[in-house]
Amino acid sequence: MKDILQPRHLACLMEFCRGAAALVFDYDGTLAPIVEDPDKARIRASTRRLLRELSGFYPCALVSGRSRRQLALMTQGITLSCLVGNHGMEWMPPMPLPKAIRRRVRRWERHLRRAFADTPGIRIEGKGLSCAVHYRQVSSALKPQVRERIFREAASFGRVRILEGKDVVDFMPPSLAHKGAALKRIRRLLSCDRALYVGDDTTDEDAFALRTPKRYLGIRVGDSRASKAAYCLPAQSDIDALLKALLSFRIPKGQGAHA
Numbered sequence: 001m002k003d004i005l006q007p008r009h010l011a012c013l014m015e016f017c018r019g020a021a022a023l024v025f026d027y028d029g030t031l032a033p034i035v036e037d038p039d040k041a042r043i044r045a046s047t048r049r050l051l052r053e054l055s056g057f058y059p060c061a062l063v064s065g066r067s068r069r070q071l072a073l074m075t076q077g078i079t080l081s082c083l084v085g086n087h088g089m090e091w092m093p094p095m096p097l098p099k100a101i102r103r104r105v106r107r108w109e110r111h112l113r114r115a116f117a118d119t120p121g122i123r124i125e126g127k128g129l130s131c132a133v134h135y136r137q138v139s140s141a142l143k144p145q146v147r148e149r150i151f152r153e154a155a156s157f158g159r160v161r162i163l164e165g166k167d168v169v170d171f172m173p174p175s176l177a178h179k180g181a182a183l184k185r186i187r188r189l190l191s192c193d194r195a196l197y198v199g200d201d202t203t204d205e206d207a208f209a210l211r212t213p214k215r216y217l218g219i220r221v222g223d224s225r226a227s228k229a230a231y232c233l234p235a236q237s238d239i240d241a242l243l244k245a246l247l248s249f250r251i252p253k254g255q256g257a258h259a
């Protein structure tokens with residue numbers, strides 16, 4: 001079990017965030033609550049306010065499985081130093097990628113759309129560099145067999161990296177980056193000594209696995225015994241408390257709007 005982030009841990013967190021520290025967040029289940037329809041996942045107004053304020057004190061970045069375009073829309077009005085989509089593959093300016101990779105992903109997407117055309121509750125999302133099958137809206141009784149079928153359909157994809165999240169399976173070419181590599185790159189790009197990473201899912205474990213002492217610190221939203229994160233927040237609704245604590249490290253007591 002991870003240590004639940006408690007007041008007694010705040011001194012460690014404050015020490016870590018001293019100086020040039022970047023704050024890097026996942027989107028779904030971390031900044032925004034998970035909802036039935038992934039298109040409707042929004043950051044709460046209170047979290048948005050805190051993030052906006054935090055970005056004045058720390059370089060803040062986002063790494064998500066969503067496309068970069070979607071992320072930009074969902075974080076409009078918040079100044080982020082870096083926005084990375086497609087599980088760490090999609091950057092601005094773009095990293096050069098062979099066209100063959102995009103073609104391969106489009107082929108998978110077409111295959112999945114055909115295979116699940118008649119299955120209610122399934123949504124196929126093409127994201128250019130990866131594609132995802134969402135099955136959150138499938139009835140609970142049918143979820144295990146739908147999940148099994150998703151993996152069966154992918155058996156013909158050849159070399160593929162499969163990332164499984166909460167009621168979603170992502171397919172991407174195996175040679176490409178993951179969230180851990182993205183976190184390292186963000187830290188370097190933002191000229192930071194350290195990076196704090198907050199995420200909620202198995203897809204975030206590559207980032208939690210970077211345990212270079214004093215360089216990376218992971219906080220997992222929701223407990224998972226197997227997680228490599230140093231700490232966990234009990235629930236997504238605790239994100240505001242974490243953001244407030246991070247703000248308090250930079251604002252003298254009694255001076256901040258959220259003090």
Ligand SMILES: [Mg+2]
Binds near residue numbers: 026027029200201
């Ligand atoms: Mg997530």
